[in-house]
Amino acid sequence: MAIPTTHFVILAALLFAVGSGGVLLRRSGISILLGVELMLNAANLTFAAFARQHGQLDGQVFVFFVMAVAAAEVAVGLALLVAIYRKQQSIDVDRLNIMRW
Amino acid sequence: MELIVFYATAAIALVSALVAVSHRNPIVNVLALVVTFFCVAVCYALLGASFLAAAQILVYAGAILVLFLFVVMLLNAPEEQAAGEPRPVQGVAGFALTAVAAIGGVLLLAAVPSAEPASPPDGHVVALGRLLVGPYLFAFELISVLLLAALVGALVLVKRKH
Numbered sequence: 706m707a708i709p710t711t712h713f714v715i716l717a718a719l720l721f722a723v724g725s726g727g728v729l730l731r732r733s734g735i736s737i738l739l740g741v742e743l744m745l746n747a748a749n750l751t752f753a754a755f756a757r758q759h760g761q762l763d764g765q766v767f768v769f770f771v772m773a774v775a776a777a778e779v780a781v782g783l784a785l786l787v788a789i790y791r792k793q794q795s796i797d798v799d800r801l802n803i804m805r806w
Numbered sequence: 807m808e809l810i811v812f813y814a815t816a817a818i819a820l821v822s823a824l825v826a827v828s829h830r831n832p833i834v835n836v837l838a839l840v841v842t843f844f845c846v847a848v849c850y851a852l853l854g855a856s857f858l859a860a861a862q863i864l865v866y867a868g869a870i871l872v873l874f875l876f877v878v879m880l881l882n883a884p885e886e887q888a889a890g891e892p893r894p895v896q897g898v899a900g901f902a903l904t905a906v907a908a909i910g911g912v913l914l915l916a917a918v919p920s921a922e923p924a925s926p927p928d929g930h931v932v933a934l935g936r937l938l939v940g941p942y943l944f945a946f947e948l949i950s951v952l953l954l955a956a957l958v959g960a961l962v963l964v965k966r967k968h
Contacts, residue, residue, distance in 0.1 A: 708812050708852060711914055716816045716849070718907035720823055720842070726900040727827030730893060735832050735878055739839055742870065743823055746846050749858075757853045762930070765855050766937050772865050773949045777956035779870050783877045784960035790881050 713754035721747035734786045734796040738779065745775045812852055819845035832878045836871055843867050857931045 720743060727740030749768045756764025790796050793803075822841035829835055843866040850859040938946050 708808055711911070712812060712816075713849060713853065714914055715911040716819065718911045719820055719904075720846075722900075722904040722907040723820070723823040723827055725903045729896040729900045729903075731827065733832060735874065735881075736827065736835055739835055739874065740827055742839065742866070743826065743842065746843065746866070749862075750846055750849055753850055753853050753855050753858055756855070762933050762937055765858055765934055766942050768855075768858050769861065769934075769938070770942075770945060770949060772861060773953060776865060776870060777952050779873060780956045780960045781963070783873060784963035787877060787880065787964050796881060 710754050710758040714751055717747040717750040717754070720744075720750070732797050732799055734789070734798055735783075737798065738782050738786070741782075742775060742779065745771060808852060811848070815845045815848045815852075819849075833875070836874045836878060839874075840867050840871050843871070855930070857934055 724740045724743030724747060727743065728737050731737055731740065749771050752764040752768045752771070756762060756768075786796050789801065793800065819842050822838045822845070826835050826838035826842060829838065843862060847859045847862040847867075850856075850862055
């Protein structure tokens with residue numbers, strides 16, 4: 706018996722909620738990026754689940770694209786964190802106020 | 807049988823995701839997220855998306871999280887201070903998001919109670935490849951430009967100025 710699509714969607718919703726909680730509550734820049742990755746994965750899982758639901762592969766193509774964009778985002782985000790750490794010896798986002806007027 | 811595998815995988819994924827966002831040590835965060843991503847790969851396999859399962863392990867567990875670990879160790883794993891000021895607004899927002907997700911899930915469950923998934927198209931990887939270089943060719947090529955831009959951007963950002 707196939708697993709119902711709703712199970713996958715609910716799992717993805719819970720993973721997304723956990724990831725967004727990490728983004729909102731953590732102070733370390735690395736942990737925030739990890740939360741973003743978790744949210745992207747939850748969205749991917751929903752794409753794949755509905756691709757099976759509709760019997761089409763377009764959803765899986767989109768998962769592929771999201772993975773590529775996530776890889777690019779992580780590379781640039783971590784480079785930014787390294788640059789910030791070099792500048793002020795900390796990646797605590799509460800202390801990132803150099804753009805505050 | 808599949809349901810048991812799914813429930814076990816989902817439980818492991820949720821627990822490791824909670825560890826990944828709540829533990830203070832960033833190395834533990836990253837390693838817990840590896841476990842979550844493996845569980846998501848198992849979910850892809852259960853959905854019949856074998857290529858996605860392989861790509862998930864290769865790209866996420868193999869490349870992205872190694873990059874994370876590398877940066878965590880490069881930055882000497884600065885642990886967060888335990889005692890910062892509390893963040894009531896963010897906490898409430900997080901709980902509200904969770905509630906919205908739960909309500910949405912329940913509504914979905916009510917809306918499509920017995921939606922039987924359509925039979926998956928056969929020849930998965932071949933069909934996926936045909937889609938990628940067929941209708942989605944332009945986006946596929948754009949992705950390569952995006953990756954090149956990210957590569958150059960990351961290099962420029964971390965280059966030391968002399």
